Amino acid sequence: MSASPHKIFPMPEGKSSPLRRRSSAQIPSTAADRYFSLLEQDTFESVLTLERKRAERSGNPFALMLLDASPCDQSAEREELLKTVLMVLASATRETDLIGWSQEGVVLGVIFTEIDTNETHSVLKTLLTRVQSALAKQINPFQLRQVVISLHLFPEQLDKNSSGHIADTKFYPELSRQNTRQRTHLAVKRAIDILASGFLLILFSPLFALIALAIKLNSKGDVFFRQERMGRLGVPFKCLKFRTMYVNNSPKVHQEFVQDFIKGKDENAEQAGSSRATVYKITNDPRVTPIGRLLRKTSLDELPQFWNVLVGEMSLVGPRPPVRYEFEIYDVWHRRRVFEAKPGITGLWQVSGRSQLRFDEMVRLDLRYSRSWSLWLDLVILLRTPGAVFSGHGAY
Numbered sequence: 001m002s003a004s005p006h007k008i009f010p011m012p013e014g015k016s017s018p019l020r021r022r023s024s025a026q027i028p029s030t031a032a033d034r035y036f037s038l039l040e041q042d043t044f045e046s047v048l049t050l051e052r053k054r055a056e057r058s059g060n061p062f063a064l065m066l067l068d069a070s071p072c073d074q075s076a077e078r079e080e081l082l083k084t085v086l087m088v089l090a091s092a093t094r095e096t097d098l099i100g101w102s103q104e105g106v107v108l109g110v111i112f113t114e115i116d117t118n119e120t121h122s123v124l125k126t127l128l129t130r131v132q133s134a135l136a137k138q139i140n141p142f143q144l145r146q147v148v149i150s151l152h153l154f155p156e157q158l159d160k161n162s163s164g165h166i167a168d169t170k171f172y173p174e175l176s177r178q179n180t181r182q183r184t185h186l187a188v189k190r191a192i193d194i195l196a197s198g199f200l201l202i203l204f205s206p207l208f209a210l211i212a213l214a215i216k217l218n219s220k221g222d223v224f225f226r227q228e229r230m231g232r233l234g235v236p237f238k239c240l241k242f243r244t245m246y247v248n249n250s251p252k253v254h255q256e257f258v259q260d261f262i263k264g265k266d267e268n269a270e271q272a273g274s275s276r277a278t279v280y281k282i283t284n285d286p287r288v289t290p291i292g293r294l295l296r297k298t299s300l301d302e303l304p305q306f307w308n309v310l311v312g313e314m315s316l317v318g319p320r321p322p323v324r325y326e327f328e329i330y331d332v333w334h335r336r337r338v339f340e341a342k343p344g345i346t347g348l349w350q351v352s353g354r355s356q357l358r359f360d361e362m363v364r365l366d367l368r369y370s371r372s373w374s375l376w377l378d379l380v381i382l383l384r385t386p387g388a389v390f391s392g393h394g395a396y
Helices: 031-035 041-058 075-092 117-138 141-145 173-181 183-203 205-218 252-263 267-272 290-298 305-310 332-339 359-372 375-391
Strands: 062-068 098-103 107-112 148-154 224-230 236-242 315-317 344-346
Touching: 041 062, 041 098, 041 107, 041 173, 041 332, 062 117, 075 098, 075 107, 075 117, 117 141, 117 148, 183 205, 183 305, 183 315, 183 375, 205 236, 205 290, 236 305, 305 344, 315 375, 332 359, 344 375
Parallel strands: 315 344
Antiparallel strands: 062 107, 062 148, 098 107, 224 236
16 A cells, blocks of 8 residues: 555544444455455454354355454554554455454454365465565564464364364354353353252252162163263363163264264164154164163163253253264254353253254254243243153153
């Protein structure tokens, strides 16, 4: 740009500074127009959410670049620095790339749309090098160190060795907005989880003892089964259940079933014939003990998960937490059932058909729950759960 930042700022009387101005009416066609059309934070986050949902369905990746000026602790210096950064971004990015506030007055963001799927890593490297080189020509090395640049790719690449978040929270701004907006209701939900799970653990303690004795008399092994599951944002935790299987069995049977189930293969329907309702669950698993079949049929095997609720890893109501090998073969849009809500003991799909729903239908019910969550919806699901459990409909 021929004009220097100090000639562009401040604006004439009656107009606000470009770093304060908000506009989302059009995508500018020139660098100068783009410089003056910085998206406000709410608009930028909404565009980012829509772009993520588009990529979830299409599978076409996109990149998010964040330029964080928070190391510059002087507000006046930071604003001048961000003016220069914005000028560089307006000139060094494509017209189809969207520039806006990721964090008002502190972090600028750029959404790079339509990344080549065959050359993703090379494209990301080129984008980063281009912006860094352009910035180096406009600001001195000290200022350059005060701008922290990070580049994020969606869909996220799964790290099988990760023990933290699988979800890159930068792509889910609506989650933080939801938590702020519904903070009181979420606090009430957590209080209910603590009080109810604590009470039920005490109430069912005699039943726990009877079940433990039956498991010990029926087969060798521990009373409890601990399995790694994926919690909210993909954080792993140990989910507790009463053991329903013989020890030292292979998970291969379940892994193969889960893969077929998610892909929509329906072997049970082929075996059962058209006169029988379709069941999307292993119905005659030889690994399950006799007492285990009863516990699964009545869902009593899941009672220990009240402990997971008490310590905050789960909630009474929410999507069921998947095992890692299940999560790894999800379609991208399936992952949102894990990212958007804390997992629960019961949920919308459990009271809407249980194992007679196809996987995609289950996911859609979980996503519907996340979008329309309220304390009233939790209450309705909790009231319907005993009927679903005692009927045994769809339970195996």
